[in-house]
Amino acid sequence: MSKVYSLPSRLKEDLKLVEDELTRIVSLKEGKLAEAALTTLKAGGKRLRPILVLLTGMINIYDVSKLIPSAVAIELVHTASLIHDDVLDGADTRRGSPTINATWDEKVAISTGDYLFGVAFEILSKLNNPYLMKVMAEAALALSVGELHQMRTCRNFNQTIDDYLTKIRNKTALLFSAACSMGAVLSGAKETEIEAVGRYGENLGMAFQIYDDVLDISGDKRILGKPIGIDLKDGMVTMPIFLALQETSQRAYLQNVVENVNSTEEEIEKAIRIIKATSAIKETKNRAKGFVEKAFEALKLIDADEARRELRFIGEFVINRYH
Ligand code: FPP
Ligand code: MG
Numbered sequence: 001m002s003k004v005y006s007l008p009s010r011l012k013e014d015l016k017l018v019e020d021e022l023t024r025i026v027s028l029k030e031g032k033l034a035e036a037a038l039t040t041l042k043a044g045g046k047r048l049r050p051i052l053v054l055l056t057g058m059i060n061i062y063d064v065s066k067l068i069p070s071a072v073a074i075e076l077v078h079t080a081s082l083i084h085d086d087v088l089d090g091a092d093t094r095r096g097s098p099t100i101n102a103t104w105d106e107k108v109a110i111s112t113g114d115y116l117f118g119v120a121f122e123i124l125s126k127l128n129n130p131y132l133m134k135v136m137a138e139a140a141l142a143l144s145v146g147e148l149h150q151m152r153t154c155r156n157f158n159q160t161i162d163d164y165l166t167k168i169r170n171k172t173a174l175l176f177s178a179a180c181s182m183g184a185v186l187s188g189a190k191e192t193e194i195e196a197v198g199r200y201g202e203n204l205g206m207a208f209q210i211y212d213d214v215l216d217i218s219g220d221k222r223i224l225g226k227p228i229g230i231d232l233k234d235g236m237v238t239m240p241i242f243l244a245l246q247e248t249s250q251r252a253y254l255q256n257v258v259e260n261v262n263s264t265e266e267e268i269e270k271a272i273r274i275i276k277a278t279s280a281i282k283e284t285k286n287r288a289k290g291f292v293e294k295a296f297e298a299l300k301l302i303d304a305d306e307a308r309r310e311l312r313f314i315g316e317f318v319i320n321r322y323h
Contacts, residue, residue, distance in 0.1 A: 005313055007051065007310075008310065011051075011054050011055065011058075014064055014068065015050060015051065015054065017064075018047070018071045018075070021072045022075060022076070023038065023041065025072065025076070026038050026041060026116070032104060032108050033108070033111060033112050036100040036103070036104055036109070037112050037115070039097065039100070040079055040083060040099075040100060041079060043095045043096070043097040044095050045075075045095065047075060048176070048208075049071070049074045049175060049176065049179040051314070052176060052179035052201060053071040053074060053179045053183040053186075054067055055183065055307055055310045055311055055314070056180045056181075056183030056189075056201075057183035057187045058183075059187045059302060059303075060188045060193075061187055062187060063186055063187065066186045069127060070124065070127065070132060070186060071179075072123060073121070073123045073124045074120070074139075074175070074178065074179050074182065076116045076119055076120035077116075077120045077140055077143075077175070079113075080112075080117040080120070082094065083099075083109050083112055083113035083116070084109070084147075085147065086101055086109065087101050087106050087109045087110060087113075088147065093226070096226070117140070120136070121136070124136055129185070131185055132182055132185065132186075135185075138174070138178070139175045139177070139178035142169075142170040142175070143170070143171060143175060146172070149163075149166065149170060149171075150167055150236070154236065155235030155258060155261070157258050157259060159237055161239065161242045164237065164238065164239060165206070168205075168206060168209040168210070168213075169202070169206060172205045172206070172208060172209040173201070173204075173206045173208075174202065175205065176201040176202065176204050177198045177199070177201035177202040178198075178201070179201060180197040180198055180200055180201030181194055181198040183197075184197045184198075193302050193303065196300075196301035196302060197298070197302060197311075200295045200296075200298040200299055200302075200311060203294040204291070204292065204315055204318060206288075207288040207292045210284060211319075211321070213236075213239055213240065213284075214238075214239070214240055214285060214288070216229065216230055217232070217238075217275055217281065218240075229269070229271070229272055232258065233263060236258075239287065240275050240281055241254060241275060243278070243284055244274065244280035246278075247278040247280070248275075248277070253270070253271065257270075289319055295315050296312060299311055
């Protein structure tokens with residue numbers, strides 16, 4: 001499979017409707033807030049979560065009138081969390097474009113994120129489905145728990161790989177899982193399928209975040225459109241570091257780079273060389289692949305051929321993007 005995932009044409013049209021609706025919603029507000037929100041949405045993104053809502057919506061009866069608002073709502077929650085994350089990280093750019101906090105200020109960014117977050121729940125509430133509200137509320141709560149966990153473990157070298165896995169489950173995987181459960185529920189899927197697709201989404205999300213973390217160490221700056229080693233610089237201990245520690249004799253060096261707020265570019269580059277000299281990158285990719293395998297295992301419980309096939313393609317896309 002290619003590195004580009006191509007949606008079935010019917011879904012492409014619906015994804016375009018999601019895109020139009022996102023633009024329409026954020027344009028309703030006037031002034032800085034609308035401009036800021038629009039700039040963020042237009043900076044792009046793969047729209048993976050809306051795609052997952054639409055694809056899982058194919059499991060039984062595809063109801064576009066409910067799938068589109070749900071896909072819009074989940075993308076708004078995701079976007080709101082990224083806007084807030086950029087404030088917390090003091091990030092100047094995202095996806096190569098200036099962040100709201102950089103272009104305007106933190107107040108505008110926080111208010112814009114709050115606004116998008118509120119609109120998402122307003123849209124969802126109009127579908128009058130308590131299950132959807134519950135899934136989204138739990139996923140939003142998990143995002144916050146994940147972010148708090150990240151803050152707590154930042155520059156802390158005494159955490160375990162399980163700490164890391166819990167953190168990424170909360171900050172990334174559970175929103176993927178929510179996207180899948182929402183689509184399945186809206187299609188009227190069976191209980192076993194809703195549960196299975198939720199597990200698919202969670203494992204896919206785990207793999208997605210682990211690959212993202214590998215790229216921060218082994219990626220190509222030109223292809224990524226952002227510098228390498230940002231996580232190390234920010235004091236984040238990710239899976240490649242945990243695995244490198246099992247092999248390297250340079251533990252003290254890595255610990256110093258993670259714990260030191262003022263690590264230089266040269267020190268970060270050396271830390272990356274130390275990690276790359278071990279089998280950590282290869283082993284981390286294998287572990288991510290293991291999560292995709294688990295996601296595929298869950299798909300076996302889905303009775304709908306087309307949905308199962310497309311969801312599998314997404315899993316392959318996640319693997320192939322990085323190999
Ligand atoms: C990006 O990850 C950030 C997240 C996945 C979650 C951020 C969550 C919050 C700020 C809390 C909740 C907010 C709301 C509105 C519910 P990253 O920092 O690993 O990746 P990056 O390199 O893209 O920043
Ligand atoms: Mg961040």
